[in-house]
Amino acid sequence: MIEKLIYMNGYGLFVWLSFAISFFACALVYYKTYKTLKKYEKAFAKDLHKLSESQRKKVLEKSKVANQVFASYNKSI
Numbered sequence: 001m002i003e004k005l006i007y008m009n010g011y012g013l014f015v016w017l018s019f020a021i022s023f024f025a026c027a028l029v030y031y032k033t034y035k036t037l038k039k040y041e042k043a044f045a046k047d048l049h050k051l052s053e054s055q056r057k058k059v060l061e062k063s064k065v066a067n068q069v070f071a072s073y074n075k076s077i
Contacts (some may be wrong), residue, residue, distance in 0.1 A: 011028065041069050041072065042064070044069055045070060048060075048066070048070055
């Protein structure tokens with residue numbers, strides 16, 4: 001029974017190889033995207049720290065995304 005699933009009438013090699021390649025490609029895209037996001041968050045947090053306290057407060061009040069980035073960046077420090 002399990003052999004039929006693995007071999008798939010001789011096409012198993014191609015099917016399982018395509019699954020592995022697809023999984024690897026998705027994992028690679030996820031990793032690159034995550035790495036780029038963290039780079040941009042770090043740059044944004046640095047720019048936010050350069051602002052004065054009143055300007056920073058205005059930016060954080062106006063933008064939910066900025067508030068989340070700032071909060072997550074401070075947790076990772």
